[in-house]
Amino acid sequence: MAEGPDPREGTTPPPARNPVALTGMQRRALRGLGHHLKPVVQIGKGGVTEGVVGAARDALERHELIKVTVLPESPDDRKTAPQMLADATGAHVAQILGRTSLLYRRRHDDPAIALPGPFEEAPRPGAPEIPKR
Numbered sequence: 001m002a003e004g005p006d007p008r009e010g011t012t013p014p015p016a017r018n019p020v021a022l023t024g025m026q027r028r029a030l031r032g033l034g035h036h037l038k039p040v041v042q043i044g045k046g047g048v049t050e051g052v053v054g055a056a057r058d059a060l061e062r063h064e065l066i067k068v069t070v071l072p073e074s075p076d077d078r079k080t081a082p083q084m085l086a087d088a089t090g091a092h093v094a095q096i097l098g099r100t101s102l103l104y105r106r107r108h109d110d111p112a113i114a115l116p117g118p119f120e121e122a123p124r125p126g127a128p129e130i131p132k133r
Contacts, residue, residue, distance in 0.1 A: 021092070022092050022094060022104070022115075023117055025116050025117055026094075026115045026116060026117060027094050027095065029115060029116055030065060030094035030095070030102060030104050030113075030115070031094060031095050031102065033065055033113065034065050034067060034094065034095065034102040037065065037066070037067040037102075038067065039067045039068060039069040039100060040055075040059045040063070040066050040067060040068075041055050041056045041059055041066060041067075041068045041069070041085075042068070042069045042070075042071055043068065043069070043070045043071060043074050043076060043081050043082075043085065044071045044073060044074060045071070045073040045074060045075070046075075047074055047075045047076045047081065048076055048081055048084045048085050048088065052085065053085065053088045053089060056068070056085055056088075056089050056091070056103065057089050060089055060091055060103065060104075060105040061107065063112075064104060064105060064106060064107055064111065064112055064113050065094070065102060065103070065104050065113060066102070066103050067100060067101070067102055068082055068085060068100070068101050068102075068103055069099055069100050070082065070099045070100075070101070071099070072099070078096070078098070078099045079096055082096055082101035082103065085103065086103055089103070089105060090105055091103040091104060091105035092104045092105065
């Protein structure tokens with residue numbers, strides 16, 4: 001069998017997924033907490049840009065759980081855009097419902113949300129490694 005050129009050659013690989021996932025019980029708890037939240041980040045016609053990522057990082061640092069809206073004119077799909085934003089910020093996607101999603105990232109110092117069950121945090125992009133105790 002002859003080996004041809006790799007059709008994927010020259011393309012960038014998809015961003016790495018958060019290696020540590022939330023359990024169903026934790027997702028359910030976050031959905032309950034996020035039900036009354038208003039969207040604080042919108043993904044618009046520019047898609048997931050550095051500005052959107054920076055705004056999401058700031059909001060996650062302040063609130064831990066944020067609601068994100070993907071506007072209809074966004075070039076990114078309503079299901080892939082929240083995952084791209086979560087990968088860029090080191091967050092977890094707790095829920096995607098229509099064009100609205102919930103993102104969660106635990107604060108290292110003084111977490112405000114106590115999740116049920118064990119929680120192991122994934123490494124954050126661009127952040128220094130924090131030693132485990």
